[in-house]
Amino acid sequence: MVGFRSAKGSGLEWLPTGIQTGFSNFRFIDERFHSSPVLRRLFSLARKLGYESLVIEEIDEPACALFGEESAALAIRESRFQKSRVFRLLFLKCPPDSILNPDDLLGYAVFKEDYFRSETDPRFHVYEAVMTPCRQASVNNFIHCARSYDVASALGSVSTKGVLYAQQNDLTFVCAHVALRTALASVLPEGDISYARINQLIGVDHAARKVGNGVGLSPDDMEAVAMGCAVPHKKIIHEPGIAGLALPGDFQRDLYGFIESGQPALLGFEFDGSPSRHIIPVIGHTFNEDTWVAESARSYFDGGLKYFPSENWLSTYVVHDDNFGPYYCLPRHYLKKENFRIVLGLQRHDTVIQAVDAEAVALVYVNAIASLLTTPDGGWLERFKAFADADLLVLRTILIHRDEYLAHLSACECWSGAETGADAIEKAHVILPEWFWMVEASAPELFSATRRKFGEVLLRADLAVPKPMDFRMLLGLRLPGQFLHIEGQTLQRIDTDTSAHVALFQFSSVCCD
Numbered sequence: 001m002v003g004f005r006s007a008k009g010s011g012l013e014w015l016p017t018g019i020q021t022g023f024s025n026f027r028f029i030d031e032r033f034h035s036s037p038v039l040r041r042l043f044s045l046a047r048k049l050g051y052e053s054l055v056i057e058e059i060d061e062p063a064c065a066l067f068g069e070e071s072a073a074l075a076i077r078e079s080r081f082q083k084s085r086v087f088r089l090l091f092l093k094c095p096p097d098s099i100l101n102p103d104d105l106l107g108y109a110v111f112k113e114d115y116f117r118s119e120t121d122p123r124f125h126v127y128e129a130v131m132t133p134c135r136q137a138s139v140n141n142f143i144h145c146a147r148s149y150d151v152a153s154a155l156g157s158v159s160t161k162g163v164l165y166a167q168q169n170d171l172t173f174v175c176a177h178v179a180l181r182t183a184l185a186s187v188l189p190e191g192d193i194s195y196a197r198i199n200q201l202i203g204v205d206h207a208a209r210k211v212g213n214g215v216g217l218s219p220d221d222m223e224a225v226a227m228g229c230a231v232p233h234k235k236i237i238h239e240p241g242i243a244g245l246a247l248p249g250d251f252q253r254d255l256y257g258f259i260e261s262g263q264p265a266l267l268g269f270e271f272d273g274s275p276s277r278h279i280i281p282v283i284g285h286t287f288n289e290d291t292w293v294a295e296s297a298r299s300y301f302d303g304g305l306k307y308f309p310s311e312n313w314l315s316t317y318v319v320h321d322d323n324f325g326p327y328y329c330l331p332r333h334y335l336k337k338e339n340f341r342i343v344l345g346l347q348r349h350d351t352v353i354q355a356v357d358a359e360a361v362a363l364v365y366v367n368a369i370a371s372l373l374t375t376p377d378g379g380w381l382e383r384f385k386a387f388a389d390a391d392l393l394v395l396r397t398i399l400i401h402r403d404e405y406l407a408h409l410s411a412c413e414c415w416s417g418a419e420t421g422a423d424a425i426e427k428a429h430v431i432l433p434e435w436f437w438m439v440e441a442s443a444p445e446l447f448s449a450t451r452r453k454f455g456e457v458l459l460r461a462d463l464a465v466p467k468p469m470d471f472r473m474l475l476g477l478r479l480p481g482q483f484l485h486i487e488g489q490t491l492q493r494i495d496t497d498t499s500a501h502v503a504l505f506q507f508s509s510v511c512c513d
Contacts, residue, residue, distance in 0.1 A: 003192070004110040004127060005151050007064035009057025009088055012154045014096040017054055033087075033111055038126045038167055041325030042109050046091040048134045049106045053098075055090035055153055059110075069196055070112075073172045077206040080116040086127070087111045090153055105158035107131030108151050114169065125167040132162050133318075133327055135286075137506075143284030143318055144262040144507045145186035163264075163283045164192065165326035172206060173198070175279055176217035176266075178322045180225050182281040183264040183346055187231055201228035216277065219342050222266065232350035234258070236343040251340050252333065256311040257355025258345030259285060261399040262507050267319070268342035269335055277341060280321050286329060288315035289448040293332075307363055308444055310396035348399060349435040351461040355397040361465055362395060362439035362457040365474050369484065369491075380480035380500045384454040387443050393454075394442040398505060399461060402432045408505050409478070418497040424483035427494055428476060431485055436461050436475055440504060452501040455479040 017023040025043040033039050046054075061067045067086060074081045091106045098104075109129035113122035130149045135141040148161050164185040166178040173195040185192045202221045204210055211217065219237060226233045236254055238247035258265040259282055268279035294312040298305050316329035353361075370388035373381065387393050406429055412420050437460075442453035455478040463473050476485040481499035485492055 001065045001069070001194070002063070003066040004059055004064060004086060004088060005108070005149060007059045007067070007088075007152070009059055009063075009152075009154055011056075011058050013054075013056045014155070015054045015056070016096050017051060034113075034122075034124050036111070036124060036126070038323075038325045039109065039111065042091075042107070042126070042129055042131060045131050045134055045325075045327065046106060049091070049132060050093060051091040051106050052094060053092045053096045055092060055155065057088045057090075057153060059086040059088055066194065069194070070172070073196065073199075073206055074114060074169075077171050077209065077212065078116060082115045082117075082119075084115065085113045085122075088151075088153070090151065090158070091131070092158075100155045100158065102157065102159055105151060105160040107160050107162065108149075112169075114171075123169065123171075125169050127166065129165045129326065130160055130162040131165070131326060132160055140287040140289070140315075141284065141318065142287060144259070145264045145283055147186060147191060149191065163281075163320065163326070165320045165322075167322040169212075170214070171212040174211055174216045175322055176222055177211075179266045179279045179281045179320075180222060182283070182320055183266055183344075184225070184229055184231065186264050186283070187346055187348075188229060193229065198225050201225045214276075216279075219268075219344070222279075222342075222344055226344065226346065232347040234343075234345050234347065234351075234354060236345070238337070238340050238342070240338065247337070247340075250337060251343055253309060253311050253356045254345070254354055255282060255317070255343050256285070256314060257397060258343070258347070259283070259317070260310070260396070261348065261355065263346040263348055265343055265345040267317075267335070267340075268344075269339045270341055272339065278323075279342070280319050282317045282319050282330075284318035286315045286318065287313055289313065291315065291448075294444060294448070306367075306391040308392070308394040308447075309359065310394055310440075310447065313448060348401070349461065351399060351435075351437075352464050353461075355399070355437070357465055358437040358459055358461075359395050359397045359439055361459060361469075361473055362397070362437075362441075363393075364469055365457055365459075365471070365477065366393065366395075366441055369477060369479075380454065381482070383443070384441070384479055387454075388441075392443065394440075394444055394447040396440040396442070396447070396453075396504070398438050398440070399435065400438045400505070402429075402434050402436070404505075405432065405436075405438060405458075412498050412502040414498050414500040414502060416500070418499065420478075420483075420498050421494075421496045424478070424494045424496045427483065427485060431475060432458065433460065433462070433475075438505065442501075442504070446501055447504070450501075451504045453504055454501060456505075 089109045092104050094104045110127040112127040113124045115122045150159050168174045239245035265282045319330050320326045370385045373385045439457040440453045446452045458475040460473045483494045
């Protein structure tokens with residue numbers, strides 16, 4: 001289906017921007033786009049990215065099948081509906097009348113006006129937008145789920161990388177629709193999902209007005225959409241007033257576990273003093289290498305936790321909010337448990353347990369193996385044992401594909417340049433399943449300052465936690481100078497040349513990590 005990104009536009013304008021030209025974002029949006037606050041946010045992001053020109057095209061309904069589908073849905077939902085107008089805005093890093101290169105696009109937005117009773121007073125929203133994130137890994141912003149989007153225009157085809165943003169119209173789609181769209185667009189091969197498809201999956205009848213004007217989707221509806229798209233996921237519900245649905249612990253570490261494994265999550269909450277609710281997509285996080293929380297939480301507040309969860313260095317979650325715009329930072333623990341209602345976390349592969357449980361299992365294995373190291377080498381293996389014995393390890397848990405891990409293992413180098421070695425890589429290739437948990441083990445100073453680690457524990461993702469605890473979940477464990485793996489009932493060792501610390505794993509296939 002031809003969508004707003006690929007439809008042929010008309011009436012092209014290519015405008016210069018910037019302080020030198022006297023172009024005012026505020027005045028332009030006031031005059032042309034109804035003072036839309038979300039557009040102001042998008043223009044502000046474009047300003048931060050240094051955009052030099054703006055292209056505006058109008059999309060006519062005959063040129064865009066998606067346009068016609070949206071109009072038909074609105075006509076069923078609201079009898080007063082008359083027509084819509086759609087504008088496509090491109091933020092470019094080149095000045096007007098340049099030769100347009102494919103990578104000149106910093107971002108784009110599709111702005112939609114829906115007309116009902118009045119020809120002069122439409123309801124309007126940003127139907128979709130993708131902006132390059134202003135802050136990336138170099139400044140401790142980590143967004144693992146960004147992807148590329150191609151956009152057509154009369155000037156030629158261009159491309160940008162980011163996470164799709166959308167704003168509800170509160171008639172045929174609401175905040176849960178747009179949150180689902182953002183999350184699913186990050187994982188589906190086609191890079192998007194239509195609202196018609198979402199409504200089809202949950203049986204929404206627009207004639208019955210079952211959504212919109214304050215009526216949203218239920219947790220079961222949202223899960224049905226994920227299931228209908230064959231996307232693995234986990235749902236965590238917290239309803240304090242309903243027996244059996246009150247979450248005993250905190251939701252923060254589960255939320256972190258989803259996004260640190262490279263997938264977005266939906267976070268739903270209830271307002272203070274009101275039964276109203278809202279849901280937003282969480283697409284990444286920021287990292288604070290100098291945070292006080294990591295040390296203080298364990299020393300003062302966590303009641304004797306025997307390691308440092310890497311989540312303690314998380315400063316904020318990166319979120320979209322359809323009411324405000326894309327790429328906002330939600331401070332860790334700002335959203336209180338009494339307001340929290342749901343996390344729907346997407347996964348790259350289905351697992352029996354969640355990241356926080358895998359981390360607990362890894363700690364047991366690490367401590368057990370550290371206790372067997374009776375001949376310290378005077379180097380980094382001895383330091384690993386000392387940190388494990390003192391309950392000072394940092395653990396970071398990621399659901400990983402075998403090819404990603406093998407590539408990471410092959411790239412691992414000590415400061416000296418020594419690499420892992422072919423024998424360990426070959427053995428890992430033989431013993432590892434397609435998907436598994438990787439739990440990186442580091443020291444606070446290594447993890448925060450240099451993004452490095454002692455090694456990692458590799459765990460099966462298709463098993464529940466053994467009770468009583470045994471080694472059936474353990475696939476392997478890499479430590480300084482050695483790769484350990486289970487063979488039969490025994491622990492086998494392969495020596496490696498990486499006898500010191502190595503770099504943490506990074507999702508190298510996306511633009512923001």
